[in-house]
Amino acid sequence: MHDFMPELTCVGCGPGDPELLTVKAVNAIKNADVIMCPTSKEGKPSIALSVVSSLIDKDKNPEIVNLVFPMTKDKDILENTWQKNSQIIAESVFSGKKVVYLTVGDPYLYSTWIYLHREISVKHPDINITVIPGIVSMFTFASKIGISLAEGAEKMAVIPSCYDLSKVKEIAKNCDTMVFLKDGRYFDQVINLLREAGFSKDSIFAIGQDLDTDKEIVKKLTLGQVTEDTITSKYFSIMVVKRV
Numbered sequence: 232m233h234d235f236m237p238e239l240t241c242v243g244c245g246p247g248d249p250e251l252l253t254v255k256a257v258n259a260i261k262n263a264d265v266i267m268c269p270t271s272k273e274g275k276p277s278i279a280l281s282v283v284s285s286l287i288d289k290d291k292n293p294e295i296v297n298l299v300f301p302m303t304k305d306k307d308i309l310e311n312t313w314q315k316n317s318q319i320i321a322e323s324v325f326s327g328k329k330v331v332y333l334t335v336g337d338p339y340l341y342s343t344w345i346y347l348h349r350e351i352s353v354k355h356p357d358i359n360i361t362v363i364p365g366i367v368s369m370f371t372f373a374s375k376i377g378i379s380l381a382e383g384a385e386k387m388a389v390i391p392s393c394y395d396l397s398k399v400k401e402i403a404k405n406c407d408t409m410v411f412l413k414d415g416r417y418f419d420q421v422i423n424l425l426r427e428a429g430f431s432k433d434s435i436f437a438i439g440q441d442l443d444t445d446k447e448i449v450k451k452l453t454l455g456q457v458t459e460d461t462i463t464s465k466y467f468s469i470m471v472v473k474r475v
């Protein structure tokens with residue numbers, strides 16, 4: 232038993248603009264004793280931390296802890312990583328500190344938080360968890376290019392492009408809007424599948440990369456205008472293709 236309520240908050244930090252955080256997210260960050268954030272390599276700055284760094288209370292000077300999540304599909308490495316990092320978080324929470332875990336976009340869309348939450352809620356059910364939603368990157372992108380992702384009876388699919396793409400054509404046949412996330416290096420592989428699934432050359436084609444950073448790329452054209460130079464190879468990439 233503890234003489235305090237062990238508390239952990241996960242904050243969705245949105246796609247990159249610090250003004251695109253909820254008031255609740257900003258308050259949680261300002262009140263944190265410890266801020267934990269994901270990074271893909273030891274020593275590599277955390278993107279989630281860079282989004283919120285201007286909001287951190289300098290007087291409170293919270294401890295900042297980078298947790299490494301290697302970019303791998305190896306199940307054993309992933310399991311070990313989730314166990315190790317969730318244990319680091321739990322120990323900090325049990326020391327009586329207000330711990331905030333940061334994640335880009337929303338915590339429940341392709342986020343490291345999903346696995347940490349699963350681990351922590353099984354192993355440490357006494358930790359009281361609060362999750363603060365964040366603005367999802369594809370919605371920020373839709374706002375930048377001014378298109379609806381879905382309207383009326385339209386159906387939309389969200390596909391992580393760095394996994395098995397064998398079902399994409401079948402899904403595309405039944406959807407009006409296809410949103411591809413994750414690694415932009417795989418995007419060119421799906422263009423032909425979409426054409427074969429009946430997306431005409433007049434379909435809207437939009438790509439957003441490193442949104443809300445100084446390297447941002449936003450392109451809006453038609454599927455017929457796409458060439459092999461249209462897509463730059465970047466991990467932080469969103470591609471939207473919509474029937475017209």
Ligand SMILES: C[S@@+](CC[C@H](N)C(=O)[O-])C[C@H]1O[C@@H](n2cnc3c(N)ncnc32)[C@H](O)[C@@H]1O
Pocket residue numbers: 246247334335336337338339340341342366367368369411412413414439440441442443466467468469
């Ligand atoms: C690990 S997923 C995290 C998704 C995030 N939880 C969300 O709600 O948007 C990372 C992928 O999200 C998309 N993404 C997130 N932030 C982005 C940004 N600022 N610019 C472009 N794509 C972004 C990209 O597809 C990227 O590869």
